[in-house]
Amino acid sequence: MSSDAVDARPEVLVEIRGLCFRRGERVIFEDLDLDIRRGTVTAVMGPSGTGKTTLLKLITGQLHPDAGTIRVAGQEVTRLNTAALFRLRQRMGMLFQSGALLTDLSVFDNVAYPLREHTNLSASMVRKLVLLKLEAVGLRGARDLMPAELSGGMARRVALARAIALDPMMILYDEPFTGQDPISMGMLMALIRQLNDASGLTSILVSHDVRETASIADYLYVIFEGRVVARGTPDALAADQSAWVRQFMDGLPDGPVHFHYPAPALAEDLLTRRAR
Amino acid sequence: MLDPLARLGRRVLEALERLGRGHLLLLAILLGLGEVLRRPRLLWEQMFNIGVLSLLIVGVSGLFVGMVLALQGYYVLSQFGAAESLGVMVTASLVRELGPVVTALLVAGRAGSALTAEIGLMKATEQLSGLEMMAVDPVRRILVPRFLGGVLSMPLLAAIFSAVGVLGGYFVGVGLLGVDEGAYWSQMQAKIDFDEDLVNGMLKSLAFGVVVTWIALFQGYDTVPTSEGVSRSTTRSVVQAALVVLGLDFVLTALMFGD
Amino acid sequence: MAKRRNLELMVGTFVALGLVALFFLAMHVSNLSLNTSGEGYLLQARFANVGSLKVRAPVTMAGVRIGRVDSVRFDKDTYEAVVSLRIDATIDSIPDDTFANIFTSGLLGEQYIGLEPGGSTEMLRDGDEIVHTQSALVLEQMIGQFLFQKAGESG
Numbered sequence: 001m002s003s004d005a006v007d008a009r010p011e012v013l014v015e016i017r018g019l020c021f022r023r024g025e026r027v028i029f030e031d032l033d034l035d036i037r038r039g040t041v042t043a044v045m046g047p048s049g050t051g052k053t054t055l056l057k058l059i060t061g062q063l064h065p066d067a068g069t070i071r072v073a074g075q076e077v078t079r080l081n082t083a084a085l086f087r088l089r090q091r092m093g094m095l096f097q098s099g100a101l102l103t104d105l106s107v108f109d110n111v112a113y114p115l116r117e118h119t120n121l122s123a124s125m126v127r128k129l130v131l132l133k134l135e136a137v138g139l140r141g142a143r144d145l146m147p148a149e150l151s152g153g154m155a156r157r158v159a160l161a162r163a164i165a166l167d168p169m170m171i172l173y174d175e176p177f178t179g180q181d182p183i184s185m186g187m188l189m190a191l192i193r194q195l196n197d198a199s200g201l202t203s204i205l206v207s208h209d210v211r212e213t214a215s216i217a218d219y220l221y222v223i224f225e226g227r228v229v230a231r232g233t234p235d236a237l238a239a240d241q242s243a244w245v246r247q248f249m250d251g252l253p254d255g256p257v258h259f260h261y262p263a264p265a266l267a268e269d270l271l272t273r274r275a276r
Numbered sequence: 277m278l279d280p281l282a283r284l285g286r287r288v289l290e291a292l293e294r295l296g297r298g299h300l301l302l303l304a305i306l307l308g309l310g311e312v313l314r315r316p317r318l319l320w321e322q323m324f325n326i327g328v329l330s331l332l333i334v335g336v337s338g339l340f341v342g343m344v345l346a347l348q349g350y351y352v353l354s355q356f357g358a359a360e361s362l363g364v365m366v367t368a369s370l371v372r373e374l375g376p377v378v379t380a381l382l383v384a385g386r387a388g389s390a391l392t393a394e395i396g397l398m399k400a401t402e403q404l405s406g407l408e409m410m411a412v413d414p415v416r417r418i419l420v421p422r423f424l425g426g427v428l429s430m431p432l433l434a435a436i437f438s439a440v441g442v443l444g445g446y447f448v449g450v451g452l453l454g455v456d457e458g459a460y461w462s463q464m465q466a467k468i469d470f471d472e473d474l475v476n477g478m479l480k481s482l483a484f485g486v487v488v489t490w491i492a493l494f495q496g497y498d499t500v501p502t503s504e505g506v507s508r509s510t511t512r513s514v515v516q517a518a519l520v521v522l523g524l525d526f527v528l529t530a531l532m533f534g535d
Numbered sequence: 536m537a538k539r540r541n542l543e544l545m546v547g548t549f550v551a552l553g554l555v556a557l558f559f560l561a562m563h564v565s566n567l568s569l570n571t572s573g574e575g576y577l578l579q580a581r582f583a584n585v586g587s588l589k590v591r592a593p594v595t596m597a598g599v600r601i602g603r604v605d606s607v608r609f610d611k612d613t614y615e616a617v618v619s620l621r622i623d624a625t626i627d628s629i630p631d632d633t634f635a636n637i638f639t640s641g642l643l644g645e646q647y648i649g650l651e652p653g654g655s656t657e658m659l660r661d662g663d664e665i666v667h668t669q670s671a672l673v674l675e676q677m678i679g680q681f682l683f684q685k686a687g688e689s690g
Contacts, residue, residue: 057405060409062405062408062409082413086411086413087411089408089409089410089411090410090411092409093409094406094409096402096405096406096409097402098401098402100401100402100403100405100406101403101406102403102406102407103398103401103403113410113412114410114411114412117410117411117412118410118411159406162410320542320543320546321542323546323549323550324542324545324546324549327546327549327550327553328545328546328548328549331549331552367564371560371564429549431553432549432550432552432553432554432556432557433553435553435554435556435557435560436552436553436556438556438560439555439556439557439559439560439564440556442559442560442564461563464564465563465564466593466600468564469591470561474560474561474564478557
């Protein structure tokens with residue numbers, strides 16, 4: 001199928017069908033279906049350890065699924081060769097949990113990196129673009145700092161500026177709110193929404209921060225034990241009465257997901273002489 | 277009952293797998309060597325990190341090793357009335373063995389561990405993934421310049437080690453112990469062969485450069501991306517490099533000086 | 536910019552230092568300074584037995600090294616060893632009745648060729664042959680001869 005054929009259905013940018021992925025014995029995903037619509041902020045939520053980051057790595061082709069198809073902008077990611085994959089990645093930006101800035105380059109050089117790498121723009125043009133991107137995240141004044149001098153929130157914003165340097169069609173956010181103070185959390189939330197709407201981006205957001213995520217996302221997926229257990233707009237999920245959704249959305253300590261890690265009964269365990 | 281056997285099997289399989297990954301990485305590095313031509317600056321940076329920063333420890337070690345060799349050699353040789361051969365003994369030991377081997381061990385400790393930690397931390401902080409996401413191949417951009425920097429620096433460092441050592445031996449032998457200056461140099465010149473000793477020593481050193489840098493880079497690249505993983509990889513990098521250098525030295529010596 | 540220049544300067548210094556060290560080792564420490572291989576001229580000498588004479592062994596005159604053994608081969612017609620000697624080009628006045636001996640440095644040391652000049656006014660030139668030769672003294676043979684003699688005297 002040619003890429004035009006699928007691009008003709010513009011509403012779906014990322015289409016995942018029947019995705020299976022294992023790590024050793026552990027099943028991470030089992031027959032997962034997921035659609036990401038163009039121009040929306042779609043959030044994938046789930047408890048820690050459900051493979052949300054793995055999902056992003058599968059979409060960007062850093063990992064290979066055991067089965068299933070992943071189409072991004074009509075291209076089957078699993079079947080692209082390295083060159084084609086690199087071309088596709090130039091159209092995607094990814095914001096890593098840690099920011100993943102290159103520690104030996106200044107803020108300016110970090111943002112300029114993809115531009116210098118993939119374009120032949122003149123130095124003055126690169127400078128203008130970098131300053132514009134830094135302005136967009138409000139850190140134009142920090143351009144000469146080194147990554148080590150930035151706070152966690154600032155590092156993430158710089159990384160965001162770098163992710164949008166090449167004007168991608170899509171940005172993937174890996175746990176953007178983890179470990180942020182309320183102020184930088186608010187800044188990031190506003191930024192994600194703004195960037196998405198102002199430049200016609202598509203955003204995929206992976207998170208377990210329910211309230212923040214629900215407040216900026218257009219559509220939510222909740223995954224647990226390798227499957228999508230709930231999907232819908234934030235309002236729809238807020239009204240959903242299933243035990244699972246309620247536990248996750250309301251943060252209840254016990255429910256379908258147990259407080260206790262699977263173990264033999266306590267009394268039995270205490271009476272056994274040796275654990276193993 | 278069969279548990280220990282299964283464990284042993286798993287260990288062996290894991291080791292083989294690692295070995296395979298290591299060779300694949302080396303292959304990828306070798307295929308990417310052209311990258312350095314496009315960005316020579318990356319190479320200068322790594323020659324600085326590996327070569328220049330190891331210069332002090334290599335130079336000082338070379339000086340002292342040469343001086344100690346002269347002291348010990350003089351003690352033995354003078355018993356046979358052959359103190360004039362001191363120059364030969366010091367130089368042959370340095371150029372053939374100690375220069376390449378000790379330099380490789382020092383570089384493994386000084387620069388190899390740093391390389392492993394650097395690459396490991398870049399992996400742990402997702403910088404390598406970040407590069408991949410920017411459609412930049414981390415092997416070519418990060419590993420290739422470091423590899424070439426290490427491989428090129430090693431023989432130069434070994435030459436400096438040996439040269440400084442010969443001078444150290446000269447200071448102790450001629451200056452302190454009163455060996456005849458002319459004999460020190462002329463015996464050396466008569467007995468040390470350019471091809472047989474010097475070129476072979478440098479070839480050894482080049483081989484050690486490949487091995488030490490390769491191990492350091494692989495351990496960093498293959499690390500478990502946690503702080504504990506990086507620290508273990510760093511240790512493993514130095515230990516493995518040292519063992520492989522010594523083993524390889526035996527093989528190379530047998531091949532080169534075997535006749 | 537200054538940082539960058541500094542880096543280049545340091546790396547340049549490092550590479551230069553390394554090359555100087557290599558040059559020093561090559562010229563001052565190894566035989567490259569003496570070994571003008573390809574230069575100089577060749578002389579031949581035939582020996583009934585060369586002992587353990589090796590290629591590159593020194594050729595000396597009055598104890599001073601003036602050349603090296605270039606090759607040792609076996610002549611299957613005369614059953615002799617043919618040794619080529621490469622003599623430094625500056626030593627161009629070796630008489631044609633010069634005597635070539637195979638000596639051993641010390642009792643068990645390595646073997647070398649010592650030349651003793653004759654009185655002739657004709658000088659050897661490239662490719663000439665030294666006619667007067669004395670084979671290597673093989674220690675076992677000498678001891679054997681010595682014991683034989685002793686036995687003969689007493690018996």
